[in-house]
Amino acid sequence: MSEARPFILGLTGSIGMGKSAVAAMFQGLGVPVFDADAAVHRLQGPGGALLPTIEAEFPGTTGPQGVDRPKLGAAVFGNPEALKRLERIVHPAVGAMRKDFLAENAEKPLIVFDIPLLFEKGGWEQVDAVVVVSASAEAQRERVLARPGMTPEKFEQILKLQVPDAEKRARADYVVDTGTSLAETRHAVQRLVHSLTASE
Template sequence: MSAGKPYILGLTGSIGMGKSAVAAMFAGLGVPVFDADAAVHQLQGPGGALLPAIEEAFPGTTGPQGVDRPKLGAAVFGDKDALKRLEKIVHPAVGAMRQAFLAEHAETPLIVFDIPLLFEKGGWEQVDAVVVVSAPPEAQRERVLARPGMTAEKFAQILKLQVPDAEKRARADYVIDTGTSLAETRHAVQHLVHRLTGRE
């Protein structure tokens, strides 16, 4: 790894694979984690920087609590042009937050970018390596269907929009398996951190 520039690890994985748990493990080991979803929530939450632009593009979809997710979802669902308009508002703002995060942690040897749709929406070009969080399909299904409001139909729709797990694993530089015990997963994360920061 080059001195003075953090090594950027892109963290991704399909729904229900345990990506959030793995991101927390990296953070627990002192690795700064940029959470793209959390950045979007901040930008679209109460007083969020993107509310005026979103309201202008999609009238009636924001309020005192920030973006009304069901209303905005309904406004863009199944409409590729509307989704593109929304992405043009959101992506540059998230990109700016990511750059600021990078500048803030410029002296750190390793940084994790937690990007759920890394392969679907692009972004792998901006990282040094990609780690995919994966688990057997039956474990994934069980986890997802246990979520409030989730149905088998919704799960099937989400899977259709995501790059298949097998393809993600094939394109990954590293794979963290969460189909094992938490201790084993934590050990795998620790091993990877040590490897990438030259501590082994």
Template sequence: MSAKPFILGLTGSIGMGKSAVAAMLRGLGVPVFDADAAVHELQGPGGACIEPIERAFPGTTGPDGVDRQKLGAAVFGNPEKLKLLEAIVHPEVAEMRRAFLADNANAPLIVFDIPLLYEKTGQHGLDAVVVVSAPAAMQRERVLARPGMTPEKFEKILALQVPDAEKRARADHVIDTGVSLAETRHAVQALVHAITAGLPPK
């Protein structure tokens, strides 16, 4: 029986550079499961969640999949409806995650990219967590540069997220993206090497 892959959770608040770190990990040949991308696929054209979402929330889907604005409006401020939506989506994401695990069973290290790890999903099933972090001023500058973003929206998003300092304190590893890209890449490589070097041979 070969050893199981080491499962690393990757998370970080908005604008911290998590996507960039995920891309660096992929570049090093580490399989990365992207929870957000899985949801987009499930809610996209022909996705497995389209029919049940349309049944539960009539008029919120179309030929292009889920109309995110209409669905957002249907569940906004209504915990019961949000629970209903999560009950449709979460089991499907879990199924995709199981398939991903099976496909990569021989990899020494795999990464689960989970934006709301500390807010929602928790650390269940993970061997360690890495938090991507940057100074608050840099985070603010990055987020406000996004199309359609306003200071008010940014503050609302921040209010829903576990504070960065708390995430860093709870994490097993922290990757700093407030430095040069080369330094961040070096830190990612060092982390991958440290984890895979500590694993039993397959």
């Protein structure tokens, strides 16, 4: 008997494109979603498994509430070497959680890996297809600048670290447009789930 496993769909999109909303739509349709960001928050939150290692590597950046994000951010922001050291701590732990998630959902026809930096960090080789969530640059800018504490400078800095949206669209197997109404976006997600599970 061949080893059956779910079809793994990688979900990604640049900041402010509506990826979280689309991930929630997949979940609403009964598709298990592994949220890489949420996994990192768990590992770095109060009592998180990575706190001792992060504190040893970056003294003074953790406390009772877990990682002090502004302090850790200040320690690695604009410092590629420090960022690499942090990634060497975080990535293997997230990878282990993703493996467990895959094992727990081995019987499902379709699962989603929600990975914000899928193209930037090389995660696309581990998925069967990639769906990119996208909207116009105007809509993206408007959404991001509406976030608390966000400035045009910060937004530009974040964009520089991300693969451009046009390139993501070009490399995607599927694109979900969030520049339309929520209902239209939801229909697009439903059609995608149906087409990926219809052959099961």
